[in-house]
Amino acid sequence: MFHYSGADLYCEDVPLADIAARVGTPAYVYSSKIVLDNYSAYHEAFADLPHTVCYAVKANSSLAILALLAKAGAGFDIVSGGELFRVLEAGGDPSKVVFSGVGKTADEVEYALENGIHSFNCESDAELELIDALAARRGVRAGFSVRVNPDVDPVTHPYISTGLSEHKFGIPIGEAPAVYERARRLTNLSAEGVSCHIGSQILDPSPILEAVDKVIALAGTLRGAGFAIRHLDLGGGLGVAYRPGEQTPPIRDFIQSLHARLRASGLCIMVEPGRSIVGPAGVLLTRVLYRKKSGSKEFVVVDAAMNDLIRPSLYRAHHEIIPLRRRNLPEITADVVGPVCETGDFLARERRMANVFPGDFLAVCTAGAYGFVLSSNYNSRPRAPEVLVEGAASRVIRQRETHADLVRGESL
């Protein structure tokens, strides 16, 4: 859906240079078709297996993106009261919302109970007790799953790996039955599921399959002990191709590979994909400000920075950077850096890339997930606008921040 036609890079049927000219740079642009196709790939691959695809809101929480998915029938995986607010504003169905996270506050739990979410993915005895007490006060029963830590290595970046016993997430799978047992006396809770999530940007799905087997076995044990376990929540984590030619498991194949074991379990299946739905759907547009040489090093200074897209600085993540208008010139090797005053402010290092000149526009690819949501006002830089493309139409779904926005809520 991002493709060159002649020399120009398009998102669906819209030349990206038109958007850059209209809204300026830096700017995020998303293809609604890619978002919806990826959601459908999950939904359709489950076919007749009872399932809910709970999009992980943290990956990209813009209202218009959430609204697209809500309309398509998605559920949502949230990790804060703020994310629940966004889902509701976007028209999402609270009865398809699961609430994950290791540190839910009482206010957040109350807000979720008030809105009748589907269930809580719980990570400690203390959290179960809190939810039980708040549900009792409200006179309701809250559904819960224990998020178990299956102790498998997802083989990904250490900052986004979560399923090993050394991580803060979940309850060791061996201890989970005792947690469910202790929760029996919490009469405003009902044990409805088992959940896990082992990490993100997973390129080889075999660790996920290993975790799924362990979680299915646990659900069997719990049912044997009289718990009415109805669903398995397998988390998110499927990776996307950030580099040309990088092999990722297609969503459909991945879900189909789970079919036999999931069908035998007889449980409703939930998944919480984020990146694999929105990652490939977005680019960050930026403009070349300067070319600069320092010794033997070449720098391309652009108007997007680590405050707009932190993944390269934080995870050394690779994002392809391509011109909005192709020229027939030999490639260069350069660091692509932004205006922020930190050595860590780069979008690419020692990158073979198109030869570019001041005034040229570039697209930083595969930036739809964990892009805008991780952006900040560091260096008092207003946050970028977001544009949604639908076929030949495009619309601003978030305005560029102004200087007045930067100081909103402050006082002298």
Ligand code: LLP
């Ligand atoms: N469910 C839970 C409980 C999670 O913690 C996450 C992501 C997901 C689902 C969605 O995972 P996905 O399908 O997107 O892999 N900022 C990092 C990624 C952090 C992921 C955190 N948890 C990055 O930019 O790579």
